Amino acid sequence: MFQRILVLIALGFFGFIGWVIYLANTGQKSVFFDLVAVIPYGDKLGHFCLFGLLTLFINLAFKFKTMNVAGRPIYLAVLIVSTFVILEELSQHFVESRTLDFVDLIADFAGIAVFSAISAWLCKKLYPTKV
Template identity: 35%
Template sequence: MRLKRWLPFSLFFLFVASIIVGSNVGRLTSITSLVDSLPFGDKWGHLVLIGLLTFLLNHALSGRKMKIGRLKILLGGTIVAVAITVEEISQIWMPLRSFDLIDLSANYLGITLAGLPWWNRNAVVDR
């Protein structure tokens, strides 16, 4: 039943990817105008979209963790963090986009919040 775990992530990943590509080529101006008209709409969008993407990937991976030294971190959160960091930094070189450290921070907050269901003290730090 792996499909049950991977299908929601895969579909949502395609949705998020289409938003990124659409923004890169300037096809989402009406949607971005609407989002930007809301107080902190862009930041909430980053937090919710990336948080949900991370949650779904963590679920698909059954909360799998990787070890860095004594610290165990969620593999799904790590994958999303690396991907969105590269994506946000790449905006420096895109004429229709702009790098924003606050967007990146909202992404990281979403990743962190999405990992909470899999977090417990004994699973995160070896003693």
Template identity: 45%
Template sequence: MLRYFPVIAFFCFICWIIVSADSGEQIIFMKMMAGVPYGDKLGHVFLYGILTWLLNSALNYKSIKLGGRSLLLGAVVVFSFALLEEITQLYFPKRTFDLVDLTADIVGITLFSWVPYTFYRRNLPL
């Protein structure tokens, strides 16, 4: 059960960022990323990528069959959450649904699934 602690802690961190953004509050992380070119998109890549890495690792890179393809369960769960979060932005006046944000989420999920999984399969330390 301890292996899920980093996942839960990081998920709570992301939820704090989402709730802050939904309420229009500019927290320090958003202010920092605003000064970086494409900072919002990089934030999406790293937030959802790291969450994916942590969850896949906690699940020992368990995969499931979906649409005839074998996909990492953690990646599917995080993508579902990212998609749901992006859709809910349609209901908040201070937020906007953005396919580019969703694309950045997918890039992070894919990158942070593929690289660690490659190390995992080869029994290499990460």
């Protein structure tokens, strides 16, 4: 039952991010955009938190599942979120109301990295025999 809740949280958060992207792509206003605008570096902090938390939530939902990439175990969530982030950021080149921003991509990957480290710590606590 608890695992289903974690899956729903990950899906819900992914849906939230999709909604925010839709609002940005269509040039609509949002209270979230207003909040980000008044916080110094709010846009970059938003990228860091959104995609970092998504990584954490997917890791929890998938019970920290890994895949071997070049002989190293990589969280499946990192592969999923990284692919999504790259495609989403590159797609902004084709959307009139958006701008392709390499620094946003750096903030996204910084969030993925930090929350992956948090995931590794949580994995050791929750699944000590898995590590």
